[in-house]
Every structure is written in C-alpha cells, then in structure tokens.
Amino acid sequence: MATFDLLIKNGTIVTAESNAQGDIAIKDGKIAEVSIGKSIEGTAEKVIEAEGLHVFPGLIDSHVHFNEPGRTEWEGLETGSKSLAAGGVTTFFDMPLNSTPPTINKENLELKRAAAKEKSIVNPRFWGGLVPQNIADLKELHENGVIGFKAFMSPSGIADFDNADDETLYKGMKEIASFGSLLAVHAESTVICDQLAQEKQSQGKTSARDFVESRPIISEIEAVRRIISYAEATGCKLHIVHASSRKVVQVIKEAQLRGVDVTVETCPHYLSLTVKDLEEKGGVAKCCPPLRDEDEVEDLWAAVANGEITVIGSDHSPAPASMKEIEGNFFEGWGGISGAQSTLNILLTEGHFKRNLPLEKIVELTATNPAKLFKLENKGTIAPNYDADITIVNLNESFELKKEDLFYRHQHSPYVGKTYQGKVKTTIVNGQIVFENGKIIAEK
Numbered sequence: 001m002a003t004f005d006l007l008i009k010n011g012t013i014v015t016a017e018s019n020a021q022g023d024i025a026i027k028d029g030k031i032a033e034v035s036i037g038k039s040i041e042g043t044a045e046k047v048i049e050a051e052g053l054h055v056f057p058g059l060i061d062s063h064v065h066f067n068e069p070g071r072t073e074w075e076g077l078e079t080g081s082k083s084l085a086a087g088g089v090t091t092f093f094d095m096p097l098n099s100t101p102p103t104i105n106k107e108n109l110e111l112k113r114a115a116a117k118e119k120s121i122v123n124p125r126f127w128g129g130l131v132p133q134n135i136a137d138l139k140e141l142h143e144n145g146v147i148g149f150k151a152f153m154s155p156s157g158i159a160d161f162d163n164a165d166d167e168t169l170y171k172g173m174k175e176i177a178s179f180g181s182l183l184a185v186h187a188e189s190t191v192i193c194d195q196l197a198q199e200k201q202s203q204g205k206t207s208a209r210d211f212v213e214s215r216p217i218i219s220e221i222e223a224v225r226r227i228i229s230y231a232e233a234t235g236c237k238l239h240i241v242h243a244s245s246r247k248v249v250q251v252i253k254e255a256q257l258r259g260v261d262v263t264v265e266t267c268p269h270y271l272s273l274t275v276k277d278l279e280e281k282g283g284v285a286k287c288c289p290p291l292r293d294e295d296e297v298e299d300l301w302a303a304v305a306n307g308e309i310t311v312i313g314s315d316h317s318p319a320p321a322s323m324k325e326i327e328g329n330f331f332e333g334w335g336g337i338s339g340a341q342s343t344l345n346i347l348l349t350e351g352h353f354k355r356n357l358p359l360e361k362i363v364e365l366t367a368t369n370p371a372k373l374f375k376l377e378n379k380g381t382i383a384p385n386y387d388a389d390i391t392i393v394n395l396n397e398s399f400e401l402k403k404e405d406l407f408y409r410h411q412h413s414p415y416v417g418k419t420y421q422g423k424v425k426t427t428i429v430n431g432q433i434v435f436e437n438g439k440i441i442a443e444k
C-alpha cells in the first residue's frame with residue numbers, strides 16, 4: 001500500500017475546468033495522486049478530512065510590494081508572506097520597487113532573493129525593474145530568473161525608482177523582446193495627471209473626488225494606447241497592471257484582436273471599493289489609479305465574467321498608518337492599498353456569492369492564468385506532479401475581518417469591518433501546512 005506525507009480526503013476539488021469531490025495525495029512536496037469519486041488507497045503521516053470544504057490551487061499573487069530589503073518599516077517578507085498564507089496565497093511575485101535598493105540589477109536581485117529565502121513562508125518570485133538607468137542590466141536580470149520587468153509610465157512615488165520616459169520604454173521593450181521576456185506597466189499619463197493635479201490644487205480643490213478626477217480613466221487609456229503601440233513596434237510581450245475600468249480593458253481587448261501580445265490585470269479593490277470608500281475611509285483606500293464609481297465596478301465584474309481579464313493581483317502596497325493620514329487634502333498621503341490577505345475572500349464574496357462568478361473562474365484568474373503567463377511549470381492547478389500548493393476553504397463560514405486578524409506589519413486595510421463568506425482553513429505550500437485555523441504554523 002502506498003504511503004504519502006499528506007492525504008486530503010473528500011474535499012470538493014476546484015480547478016479552472018471543474019469542481020468535484022475527491023481525494024488528493026501529497027508526497028515530497030508534490031501532488032502524487034488525485035482521485036475523483038473514488039478514495040485513494042494508502043496511508044499518510046497526516047490526513048485532512050475535507051468533507052464539506054473546497055480545495056483550491058494555492059493562489060499566485062502576481063503583484064505585491066513587500067519592501068524588503070531596505071523599507072521593512074512599511075512591510076517585510078515575513079509579515080507579507082504570512083498574510084498571504086492566511087489568505088490562501090502560496091506564491092507571490094514581488095515588485096522591484098519600494099524595496100531599497102530596488103530590483104534593477106543582478107546584485108540587488110540577489111539581496112532580495114536572500115532575504116526571501118530567510119523570511120518568506122510561501123514561494124517567492126521577483127520582478128525586475130525597467131528604469132532609465134538600467135537597460136544594460138535587463139538581460140542579466142532575466143538570466144537570473146526574474147519573472148518579467150516592470151516600468152512606471154508616471155512617477156512611482158519612490159525616489160530610487162524613476163519612471164520610464166518614452167525612449168526608455170521603447171529601447172527597453174526592444175531589449176526585453178530580444179530575450180523573450182515581458183514588460184508589465186503601471187499605465188497612467190504623467191502629462192494628464194500632473195496637469196490636472198496642479199489645476200485642482202491651485203484652486204484649493206483637494207477632496208477625495210478632486211483627487212480621483214485628477215487621475216481620470218482617460219489618463220490610463222492614453223498611456224495604455226501608447227504602450228501598446230510600442231509593443232506592436234518592438235514585438236515585446238506586454239502586461240498592463242491594475243486596470244481600474246472596463247474602458248481600459250476594452251483598449252487592450254481591441255489590441256489582442258489585432259494580434260498584439262498583451263494581457264491585463266485588475267485588483268480586488270477596483271472590484272469591491274468605490275470613491276465613496278475613499279471619502280469615508282480616507283487614506284487606507286487611496287491608490288493609483290484611484291478607485292472609481294459604482295457603475296465602473298459593475299462593468300469591471302462584467303469584464304471578469306466575460307474572460308476579458310487575464311489575472312487578478314492584489315497590488316498590496318502597504319505603508320505605516322502615519323503615511324496614510326489625510327487631513328483634508330487627498331493629494332497627500334501614500335497611495336497604496338493593504339489587501340494581499342483578502343484577495344480570495346473578496347472574489348468569493350463579491351464575485352461568487354454576490355454575482356454568480358463560477359469558482360472555476362476564480363481559480364483561472366488567481367492560479368492557472370498567472371502560472372501560464374509567467375511560465376511556472378508545475379503550478380496553477382491540482383493535478384499529479386504539480387507542486388502541492390493548496391488552500392482549503394470553508395465556503396459555509398462567514399466572518400467579519402478584524403484588524404487583529406491581519407498579519408501585515410501595519411494592521412490596517414480598507415477591508416477591515418467587512419463581512420466575508422468563505423474562510424481559508426488551511427494553506428499548504430510545497431506539501432507543508434503553513435497556516436491552519438487562524439494560525440501560522442510554518443517554519444520559514
């Protein structure tokens with residue numbers, strides 16, 4: 001009789017294609033066997049009885065800022081990765097900025113990799129940065145395993161990560177295309193945003209609505225159109241991060257139909273929060289691009305349901321509470337939402353339960369598609385020989401998110417106080433249980 005490390009019995013196994021009750025056997029960090037409708041014969045060191053629970057592939061969060069090394073007073077790989085484990089996320093891609101030094105050359109990548117090896121309790125991967133100073137470093141970063149490159153088309157808010165001017169974008173994309181990697185962009189127009197911000201502030205207009213109006217959807221659309229034209233000219237694969245509106249997604253869809261290799265991410269905050277939340281909650285709900293209005297949220301859900309979105313990432317961009325304070329002037333205070341722990345909760349509650357989004361679609365957007373797009377060969381689904389990255393969820397349990405439940409360095413989030421349906425019970429990374437019943441139980 002076969003012996004396994006771990007057996008998960010009688011859970012409803014959800015993949016991008018189906019959901020059905022069955023057993024999963026895990027050995028040496030891998031999924032050894034999956035059996036639908038028939039139990040797996042064998043013994044295991046540990047058995048999880050998952051009858052009545054749902055078993056998902058661990059989420060892959062393709063967009064977090066953990067700020068380590070160098071800015072760990074904002075977050076850090078230990079607290080960041082713990083929050084992911086608590087949210088059912090088993091792999092993250094850390095952005096190249098907000099850590100100091102930023103990940104713009106091999107040396108800096110090695111610093112980050114070493115920090116993650118020491119501190120992360122889930123699987124880390126890294127983005128490289130594209131900035132005006134580092135085109136000559138891109139290839140080496142690629143050869144050393146970055147998942148892709150990230151550039152800002154508007155100021156990043158971080159002094160050591162300059163936004164890419166058009167020349168840098170064009171030359172950078174030619175270079176990235178030459179070795180077949182991908183460029184992700186924060187696409188907002190500097191010209192539009194700067195000009196509107198100046199106009200607003202010079203008139204003393206500094207409300208939440210004024211801030212939002214200073215970064216309008218057209219600013220995203222303009223930047224997306226421009227970067228798509230560079231993708232067409234250079235043949236560089238392009239990924240647009242954090243689209244805040246279906247109107248932005250539409251531009252991407254049109255390019256895809258012309259044959260451009262471009263994909264798009266949106267974030268849970270654009271699917272669950274509005275300008276009203278920014279007005280009511282203040283700094284914790286401030287981000288760029290900003291939150292939009294209710295009709296935009298509904299349109300974006302339609303885009304999700306319609307297969308127009310490639311991946312959903314959290315864009316967890318935390319900061320200390322003192323930096324999130326807004327005293328009447330919404331142009332002040334750090335833009336970035338602390339949300340990495342809540343992605344699955346939001347998609348289940350707002351997507352599945354409220355809008356009938358199939359569970360399979362949630363798996364596709366949070367695990368299968370990111371694994372495919374970023375070429376993680378053994379991740380993104382539950383099948384034999386895949387890495388045993390799994391999250392077990394009780395869809396019948398609801399809970400109110402309390403700030404004490406957050407594993408972030410700074411326990412604030414616009415989602416605190418909200419009630420979610422579907423609670424993460426167990427998170428398994430490479431066959432090891434790292435989170436169970438509200439507690440982190442992992443070794444680093």
Ligand SMILES: NC(=O)N[C@H]1NC(=O)NC1=O
Nearest residue numbers: 065156287288317335336
């Ligand atoms: N630097 C950084 O993390 N910026 C992020 N924050 C945000 O709200 N949008 C971003 O791109």
Ligand SMILES: [Zn+2]
Nearest residue numbers: 186241242288
């Ligand atoms: Zn961004």
Ligand SMILES: [Zn+2]
Nearest residue numbers: 063095315317
């Ligand atoms: Zn970001």
